[in-house]
Amino acid sequence: MKSSIATLLRTFVLVVWFVLPAPARAALTVEIIGSGANQIPIAIVPFRAEDGMTQKITPVVAADLARSGLFRMVDAGGVVPVPYEPGDVNYPVWRARGAEAVAIGSIAPQAGGRYEIRFRLMDAAKQTQLVGIAYTVTEAQLRLTAHKIADAIYEKLTGDPGVFATRITYIVKRGPRYELQVADADGYNPQTVLASNEPIISPAWSPDGTRLAYVSFEGKKPVVYVQSLVTGGRQAVANFWGSNSAPAWSPDGRRLAVTLTKDGGSQIYLINADGSGNPQRLTQSSAIDTEPNFSPDGQLILFTSDRGGSPQIYGMSTTGSDPRRLTFEGTYNVSPRFSPDGKSFTFIQRNGGRFNVAIQDLATRQVQVLTDGAVDESPSFAPNGRMILYASGVKGRGILAGVSSDGRVKQRLVESSGDVREPAWGPLVK
Amino acid sequence: MTRVLAALLIAGALAACSSTPTKEQDGAPVEDRTGSVTPPAAPDKRDPGPVVATPMDRGVVGMDPLKDPGNILSKRSVYFDYDSNAVKDEFRPVVAAHAKYLGQNRNTRMRIEGNTDERGSREYNLALGQRRADAVKQMMQVLGASPSQIETVSFGEEKPRAPGSDERSWAENRRADIKYPGE
Numbered sequence: 001m002k003s004s005i006a007t008l009l010r011t012f013v014l015v016v017w018f019v020l021p022a023p024a025r026a027a028l029t030v031e032i033i034g035s036g037a038n039q040i041p042i043a044i045v046p047f048r049a050e051d052g053m054t055q056k057i058t059p060v061v062a063a064d065l066a067r068s069g070l071f072r073m074v075d076a077g078g079v080v081p082v083p084y085e086p087g088d089v090n091y092p093v094w095r096a097r098g099a100e101a102v103a104i105g106s107i108a109p110q111a112g113g114r115y116e117i118r119f120r121l122m123d124a125a126k127q128t129q130l131v132g133i134a135y136t137v138t139e140a141q142l143r144l145t146a147h148k149i150a151d152a153i154y155e156k157l158t159g160d161p162g163v164f165a166t167r168i169t170y171i172v173k174r175g176p177r178y179e180l181q182v183a184d185a186d187g188y189n190p191q192t193v194l195a196s197n198e199p200i201i202s203p204a205w206s207p208d209g210t211r212l213a214y215v216s217f218e219g220k221k222p223v224v225y226v227q228s229l230v231t232g233g234r235q236a237v238a239n240f241w242g243s244n245s246a247p248a249w250s251p252d253g254r255r256l257a258v259t260l261t262k263d264g265g266s267q268i269y270l271i272n273a274d275g276s277g278n279p280q281r282l283t284q285s286s287a288i289d290t291e292p293n294f295s296p297d298g299q300l301i302l303f304t305s306d307r308g309g310s311p312q313i314y315g316m317s318t319t320g321s322d323p324r325r326l327t328f329e330g331t332y333n334v335s336p337r338f339s340p341d342g343k344s345f346t347f348i349q350r351n352g353g354r355f356n357v358a359i360q361d362l363a364t365r366q367v368q369v370l371t372d373g374a375v376d377e378s379p380s381f382a383p384n385g386r387m388i389l390y391a392s393g394v395k396g397r398g399i400l401a402g403v404s405s406d407g408r409v410k411q412r413l414v415e416s417s418g419d420v421r422e423p424a425w426g427p428l429v430k
Numbered sequence: 431m432t433r434v435l436a437a438l439l440i441a442g443a444l445a446a447c448s449s450t451p452t453k454e455q456d457g458a459p460v461e462d463r464t465g466s467v468t469p470p471a472a473p474d475k476r477d478p479g480p481v482v483a484t485p486m487d488r489g490v491v492g493m494d495p496l497k498d499p500g501n502i503l504s505k506r507s508v509y510f511d512y513d514s515n516a517v518k519d520e521f522r523p524v525v526a527a528h529a530k531y532l533g534q535n536r537n538t539r540m541r542i543e544g545n546t547d548e549r550g551s552r553e554y555n556l557a558l559g560q561r562r563a564d565a566v567k568q569m570m571q572v573l574g575a576s577p578s579q580i581e582t583v584s585f586g587e588e589k590p591r592a593p594g595s596d597e598r599s600w601a602e603n604r605r606a607d608i609k610y611p612g613e
């Protein structure tokens with residue numbers, strides 16, 4: 001019985017994974033609240049031959065850049081002739097419109113249903129090309145290509161890698177049903193990778209973006225699973241006596257820090273990501289130690305502990321030595337996640353009755369509270385460190401939200417139906 | 431149905447207790463409807479007649495004591511105060527009865543499931559629920575159960591019995607449940 005359910009689930013996963021990717025569907029729509037201090041004015045000119053296409057490129061590029069809060073879209077309409085090649089660009093016109101950069105390009109159908117997309121970013125002041133890339137892609141890859149173009153523009157003009165071509169994971173609860181989903185960073189193309197009538201929590205991306213670790217209650221207790229996003233295959237990697245939870249990947253993707261209760265109390269252990277071998281105990285306290293998170297260099301583990309009387313964030317070496325308390329403001333600081341540069345961490349801080357996303361600098365210990373929702377949870381950094389994705393309780397229903405790590409830009413990703421929680425932003429993949 | 435009703439009554443009483451603790455002392459009689467068995471009718475004073483002994487107070491003879499609504503072993507929930515894992519005095523008899531049952535039935539195993547209200551981090555709440563389950567287990571061990579008979583697990587805030595976001599629901603969800611195999 002159990003194995004047939006597992007087979008059924010696997011089949012379901014495979015079906016969803018391979019059949020659905022073609023149409024771009026948006027279950028999550030993004031609203032932007034607030035913006036960056038110095039927005040870069042940019043004109044995105046519709047690409048040649050884009051008009052007749054179902055999946056257009058430039059609207060996606062423009063929406064990505066606008067969503068970051070760091071760009072201001074300059075009207076690209078009414079310029080004759082429409083520039084598609086560098087020689088077409090009438091720079092004084094674009095400078096007069098206030099554009100610092102102009103994106104131009106073309107789409108050309110190729111044999112076998114493929115498309116060649118050529119894109120260039122021109123500097124309006126210097127009248128030079130900043131970046132130029134050609135892609136040959138299938139129709140199903142058009143939207144991803146648009147995200148990659150937005151990434152190239154973002155990186156060239158801000159100096160940070162773009163994260164528009166990355167993915168996010170989260171859990172949607174619809175009535176009694178829990179769905180672990182993966183979607184593009186803009187909420188499009190949601191895929192259900194696991195559906196269950198029992199809760200699923202704490203999804204965590206492997207560093208290469210090919211696997212998810214998560215906690216499922218399908219066995220009437222919390223058990224940690226690792227599931228491949230390529231094959232859909234899944235495996236229980238921590239299913240010990242008691243509860244198993246809070247998986248966190250080591251940066252090399254070979255190990256997981258997890259919270260186990262097999263020896264009494266919630267303590268942090270290191271296990272192999274394939275479930276082999278014996279767990280290595282890292283914490284030795286009579287208190288709660290949970291929510292581990294590795295530093296990007298793999299040298300430190302942040303975790304939540306109430307060994308001092310209230311839940312606070314601690315750091316320790318990856319062998320469990322040298323634990324030390326890191327948060328001192330307030331009586332409830334939980335859910336730490338390192339920034340990609342390893343210099344700060346985001347966490348949830350309770351202030352009065354509210355739970356909000358905060359960020360703390362590791363060196364200076366300076367804390368900044370970034371959000372003002374009633375119940376904000378599960379913060380995770382974008383892989384470029386510029387945004388933090390989190391869950392927010394709005395009118396009793398969970399939504400996903402984003403806040404820039406300086407607190408200036410705020411986004412809300414609204415699901416049309418269901419209660420969305422436990423988001424995690426995936427890694428940059430080449 | 432009666433068990434559901436009983437659970438609701440207990441929950442209601444508890445919710446009242448947790449918000450206004452002094453109510454416990456006001457002496458108001460609480461109707462005990464945990465048992466589904468109707469109390470025996472008062473014997474007719476004028477005609478004593480033959481006394482028929484029926485074990486009404488222990489429920490139906492031969493019924494599984496774990497399922498017999500008249501048996502304390504059918505009570506399975508231990509409630510906790512906010513941010514506390516202390517087993518309150520009112521739940522000691524239930525915990526003691528199950529400890530005794532495990533002591534008498536060494537091959538029987540049970541699972542204790544810890545739960546919390548919805549406030550705070552899901553993973554931290556999972557650990558808090560675990561701590562509640564462990565507290566009940568610890569008391570049972572002291573009272574004669576063997577640790578290998580009891581697996582403690584936590585559902586944290588993930589499986590609330592009361593769906594609301596109010597004090598009454600939160601009180602209902604701060605709970606450890608005792609489950610025997612197959613339940």
